[in-house]
Ligand SMILES: Nc1ncnc2c1ncn2[C@@H]1O[C@H](COP(=O)(O)OP(=O)(O)OP(=O)(O)O)[C@@H](O)[C@H]1O
């Protein structure tokens with residue numbers, strides 16, 4: 214992606230705190246990233262690193278209380294979504310930003326037909342009549358590869374398999390041709406063949422509709438296959454951000470390197486045992502004042518205990534937040 | 545669904561026959577004698593003859609069989625006769641009250657309107673209040689409204705009607721003099737003014753009963769809403785850009801109503817059962833009172849018939865609730 218090109222989405226200095234009974238949880242700390250039109254941004258990071266929370270906050274889907282967005286800006290084509298009216302936010306949701314959630318089994322309403330749930334955003338955002346919405350719904354179901362679409366509109370979610378439900382969810386998210394599609398581990402709950410089908414489907418759709426995609430996943434293989442750029446999150450922060458080749462070929466952050474090592478290799482010599490990242494993820498009870506990865510890091514230095522590294526550009530669209538990598542030389 | 549309903553109806557027959565037997569045996573084996581209210585001056589052999597005249601001379605199984613036939617065949621025939629002016633049941637022996645010597649069913653038919661007016665109205669009022677209250681309490685959980693609602697429903701649920709009944713009588717009838725303290729069952733509604741009188745005399749018993757029913761249903765509604773509000777599909781609806789109104793009143797409510805409707809349906813037989821204590825407190829001449837006086841007078845046919853009618857209603861409304869459940873929840877399949 215060209216530097217300085219148009220950005221469809223720009224997130225600046227986002228901070229999210231959960232106020233729970235047991236105290237505060239600083240789930241997202243100073244997260245910034247941007248997305249160019251038609252770009253696929255892969256987001257990786259271990260469980261609890263704040264991927265879902267970050268993305269849900271963009272269109273105000275976090276329950277509040279307990280969640281509070283303390284700072285930051287979310288600019289969708291220059292408009293700060295954190296400041297817009299609830300009515301405007303509802304236009305954005307589903308209309309300009311589509312969201313596919315982590316769990317397809319529970320994300321659809323069990324008592325309404327798939328046709329009804331698919332027609333809802335169409336009628337709301339595009340002002341379609343019942344008939345027009347129905348015709349478009351059939352189109353959408355066909356688009357996501359559900360056979361016999363017209364008949365299946367009358368079916369309820371429980372009559373669909375998990376993979377089919379996720380396709381329905383994707384169809385709903387795509388219904389109004391959003392500028393940005395956020396897919397939160399859309400394939401994690403599905404078996405490998407269905408995963409591959411859905412991946413291919415989204416690739417096609419991106420090519421056809423030209424929308425930008427944020428793809429959250431644990432699966433680095435998937436990232437390698439579809440992402441243009443990769444954002445690595447750790448402890449509620451972005452620790453590394455780079456074009457996909459850079460991340461795989463020249464990882465800078467020790468967490469990213471560790472993450473890449475955990476991918477079992479099929480071709481190379483088999484490792485003695487499956488690599489894991491030793492240690493525990495950080496507890497986020499306060500805003501970080503030191504590097505949150507230091508306890509698990511082999512290259513820990515005195516500076517890491519004193520100062521939380523900020524994200525710095527090291528050239529070629531590659532940003533990293535690590536004291537050890539500030540020289541920009543590959544480790 | 546239809547085959548399910550028919551199958552369940554067929555299965556209901558042995559259930560009901562068995563229930564009838566239990567009721568009959570319980571009452572038969574319970575101590576008590578219909579002659580106990582007859583003055584002691586009446587000689588024993590006269591009492592014995594009176595017993596025989598009531599049909600007590602025959603063995604138990606014959607009497608059970610006769611009662612069943614009367615209940616399931618002769619009384620329905622009578623009902624048919626009354627509706628269409630036919631004479632199929634003429635001359636057949638009906639279930640007769642030992643107290644008043646008139647057919648049990650006729651007495652019940654006389655009392656039902658009072659009970660339905662008071663208890664039925666209370667039920668409808670309670671549902672109309674409880675559902676919105678439950679929805680709002682859940683949507684604004686821990687708000688002032690919810691806290692206040694929780695407190696009131698807790699009080700409403702735990703205060704027995706013989707206390708709240710007397711309390712409202714003291715406040716509204718004795719001190720304020722707004723409403724009559726005794727329900728006049730002979731009152732007929734013919735015009736606007738008499739309708740107002742009817743309303744006035746209904747308000748207090750309805751209030752007392754509705755408080756209790758509202759407490760139960762609103763708690764239930766609130767819990768059901770809370771369950772559903774945190775489901776993933778709610779987030780999906782919001783992510784589609786649906787307004788809060790649609791999210792809560794369409795997506796969440798439709799799911800939350802499923803168990804609530806079932807509970808409401810299961811509660812309907814209780815309306816016919818009347819409210820024994822409340823009816824007593826306000827002197828409402830309804831089914832609850834009928835049952836109490838029949839028990840006191842050892843009027844076995846009356847008690848048997850009333851109890852059995854409740855049993856039939858309970859079985860029927862259980863079935864009704866199951867069918868409703870199947871209609872409301874598309875995931876349920878009955879075949
Ligand atoms: N409702 C909530 N209340 C309190 N804390 C929360 C809440 N939701 C999320 N969090 C906190 O936010 C942090 C980030 O959670 P998030 O769901 O974003 O993780 P994730 O990166 O999506 O993980 P996964 O890969 O498992 O989906 C977690 O540590 C969690 O403790």
Ligand SMILES: [Mg+2]
Nearest residue numbers: 264265315397
């Ligand atoms: Mg997540």
